[in-house]
Amino acid sequence: xxxxxxxxxxxxxxxxxxxxxxxxxxxxxxxxxxxxxxxxxxxxxxxxxxxxxxxxxxxxxxxxxxxxxxxxxxxxxxxxxxxxxxxxxxxxxxxxxxxxxxxxxxxxxxxxxxxxxxxxxxxxxxxxxxxxxxxxxxxxxxxxxxxxxxxxxxxxxxxxxxxxxxxxxxxxxxxxxxxxxxxxx
Numbered sequence: 001x002x003x004x005x006x007x008x009x010x011x012x013x014x015x016x017x018x019x020x021x022x023x024x025x026x027x028x029x030x031x032x033x034x035x036x037x038x039x040x041x042x043x044x045x046x047x048x049x050x051x052x053x054x055x056x057x058x059x060x061x062x063x064x065x066x067x068x069x070x071x072x073x074x075x076x077x078x079x080x081x082x083x084x085x086x087x088x089x090x091x092x093x094x095x096x097x098x099x100x101x102x103x104x105x106x107x108x109x110x111x112x113x114x115x116x117x118x119x120x121x122x123x124x125x126x127x128x129x130x131x132x133x134x135x136x137x138x139x140x141x142x143x144x145x146x147x148x149x150x151x152x153x154x155x156x157x158x159x160x161x162x163x164x165x166x167x168x169x170x171x172x173x174x175x176x177x178x179x180x181x182x183x184x185x
Contacts, residue, residue, distance in 0.1 A: 002027055005046050007061050023064035026052040033079035035086065045105060047076025047091055054079075054091060056105045067105040074099060080121040084128040090147070092118035098133060100147055111147035122165040126172045134162025134177060158182050 004027035006017045021027065024046070031047035044057040046064065053068035054076055068074070075094040082088035087104040090111065097113035098121060117136040124130035129146040132153065139154040140162055154160070159182035166176045178184050 005029060005032055005044075005061060020057075020061035021064070022062065023057075023066075024048075024052075024055055025066075026050050030075075030077050031079045031091075033081050033089070035081050043104070045079050045081075045089060047079050049075050054105065069107045071096065071099050071108045077118065078120045080123050080131075082123050082128045083125045088128070088146075090121050090123070090131075092121050092133065094118075094136075098147060112143065112150045113141060119162055120165040122167045122175065124167060124172055125169070132165055132167070132175055132177075134165045136161050140165070140177060157185060 004019055004021040004024055007020045008017050010016055026048040028049035029046055030049050033045045035043040042060045044061050046055045051073060052066055053071050053074040055064040056067040057064045074096050076091050077094060078092045080090040087102060089101045089105055091099040093099060094117045096110060097116055097118055098111040099108050100111035101108045113133060116138055118133055119136055120134045122132045129144060131143040131147060133141045137160050139152060139157055139160040141150040142153040143150050159179040161180035163178045163180050168174055176184060
């Protein structure tokens with residue numbers, strides 16, 4: 001949480017982790033997402049907690065640039081990448097709800113649930129306009145229009161504090177969520 005991102009070049013097998021912080025001033029990271037890029041390395045997003053909101057790397061983490069145009073001081077909790085629209089990135093936050101970029105992090109706009117502390121977001125890999133977001137007190141919300149509007153989706157849930165959301169590969173009709181003190185649904 002206070003040491004910045006690290007990288008292993010051998011899948012973590014020999015504990016060969018090295019800090020990759022060149023260009024990062026705020027080491028309070030909570031989230032990292034990797035978008036594969038097959039030419040010069042991977043594109044990464046690193047969400048932070050204190051001041052700078054989000055950083056971006058286009059060279060597998062060798063260097064980072066601040067990518068918080070319009071959203072400074074956003075407390076990023078998680079990052080979700082759209083698997084179909086490759087330049088669309090979502091940030092979940094504690095103080096701005098959901099934030100979205102459609103230009104690979106050059107600019108950002110608020111994308112709903114502004115009054116909620118949002119822990120996680122999952123993008124449907126087949127229909128990326130379908131999203132599920134988890135909040136820290138109001139449960140799950142669902143969007144079918146790429147975050148333009150959100151509706152509660154809590155039928156059968158016993159606890160409103162969502163800690164994570166996963167859509168399993170190969171079965172886009174299922175959603176798994178963990179709830180604080182209530183287990184997995």
